[in-house]
Amino acid sequence: MDPVTAMLYIVPAGIVIVIFRMVPIASAFLLSFFDVKMGRIRGFVGLAQYARLLQDPTFWSSLGTTGYYVLGVVPISLFLSLFAAVLLNKKIRGLGFYRTVYFLPVVTSLVAVSMVWKWIFHPRLGLLNYAIQSLGGSPLLWLEEPRGVFQMLAETAGWGWWPDWLAGPSLALIAVIVVAVWRGIGYNIVIFLAGLQNIPEQYYEAARIDGANGRQVFWRITWPLLSPTTFYVLLSTTIVSFQVFTQIYLMTGPPVGGPMGTTKVIVYYLFEKGFDAGGNMGYASAVALILFAIILTLTLIQRRVVERRVYY
């Protein structure tokens, strides 16, 4: 086949991919070695941006905040969606109904969803604080509370002093985590359900004949055969969680990333450096590349492990 003809078919997509993916990705890499202000390159600085970045306490705290977020979203979402999928995989009447409802938030825009939840978390008029008060609790400043949750628990228990490094994620970050779990759970349920339905029925029948109980069946059959699916859900949720931005931007602010910077995640930090504060794009690119390194590592692990442990 004549390669020129083939190229004519690839060019419409190829030109866009080259200009808006390959060139920007290569530029992000190059830009991270240059000092850029307001879109103007002012000189080559080598690894200086990275050196500065690693000494920037805001970078480390944004990385830590992102870490808290990922550690909150991933296990909770995984556990709840697996739990729901296992229930839905039993002979349930109205499976379609439950799946439809759980998936509904996935279709909605994160902007609208964030606005609705911000209103639910409203300190005085919010639905959540109303529910807490009707159950006899005291209202919480969900999105305005800068204290860490561990610190809050300790103070409730009577400890007056608490070291900063043990304070834990702020309550505002917990609120953002709740929204992320709520929005993403339906997607993971659908993936888990597909995985569960791929497990051959004979295995369950054999186990039943051998007299296995529910717990044994889950741990000896369902869980191992579901492990590639679980691993996929684990890593894809982690990868997406590292890129959290919209909820932070809409729910915690002004100033965004509040209270007291406790919800400033890495993509918001990147956004702020690159577009808000004077457009220091070289520095923002260095942040982007560190994020990329993290996500690339996760993606490669995912490829490796999923390839090696395919049970289907």
Add this chain to the structure above:
Amino acid sequence: MSAEATLASHDDSSYRASRAAGRAGIYAALWFGVILMIVPFLWMISTSLKSPIEILSFPPTWIPTGHFVQEADGSWEEVYVVSENEAGGTVVVTSVDGAGERTVDAEQVVDRVRLRFGNYLEAWRQAPFGRYYFNTIFVTLFVVAGVLVTSSLAAYAFARMKFWGRENLFVLFLSMMMVPQPVYIVPSYIILVKLGMVDTYQALIIPWIAHIFSIFLLRQHFRTIPNDLYDAAIIDGCSRLGFLWRIVLPLSKAVLVAVVIFTIVGTWNSFLWPLVMTNSPEVRPLQVGLARFSQEQGTNHELMMAAATFSVAPLIIAYFFAQKQIIQSLATSGLKS
């Protein structure tokens, strides 16, 4: 199917009872989940139909309610209750348009369901939502059309033409998928500035008309179409492009529908990219307009919830008509953000 494993021979009544209890537990858990999923939407709609006064009422009400007082001529006037005097059984009310306060007997005030659809008009009027809607639909249509054309052509070449470097080029394309958007957004902005495209529709459309995952998906499908079909068509005088158009695409409807669905959902809901790439209302899409509206409105929660409702409504309505396809498409596309 059933993972709850038990010996089938057990059918004494205590076993049956525990099994029934287990079933009830499952349904209770599933319904608890349903409530958690639905309540935010119900609360959004409920709030969007309330008066500014009712927003402030605590405990909150679920069904928007209005207070009405009967006039001398028998007509009902809607009022707000300003203050209550419990001892005298009288209340001070003001008319909804704020025309003046007066005191009436508490018994004269009647509560009735009152849905203020006017909030939707008010929200729509307070920001150029008509424009935002148009922009989103316009951009979405072009992105969908672009993705369909560029992906089918490229997938066709990758699936059915042999040329030097084909696999390497394809892998190079695929590797671009691994790079998350925050990485390339800063240099993309610079490129769009250089091309003079910032704050135009082009910035929202052109970078998105090539979708690598769609190319991948279509290529996988195109490869399943037998070669004999191709040979027969060529002998009958069909051109290569004609074969794609007349035979391959009609045979790929299901995959094309999936591509269309995840392109629509992704484009309609995208936020970070248009936030960075647009700054004037003429091209600003709905999501960015909604975000701005929410930051400007501050306390008018009923208007914010009305705007949120009409922003999510099109996709939710579409979802109820085509949930099966939408769930499948989004699940296969791996679209998660």
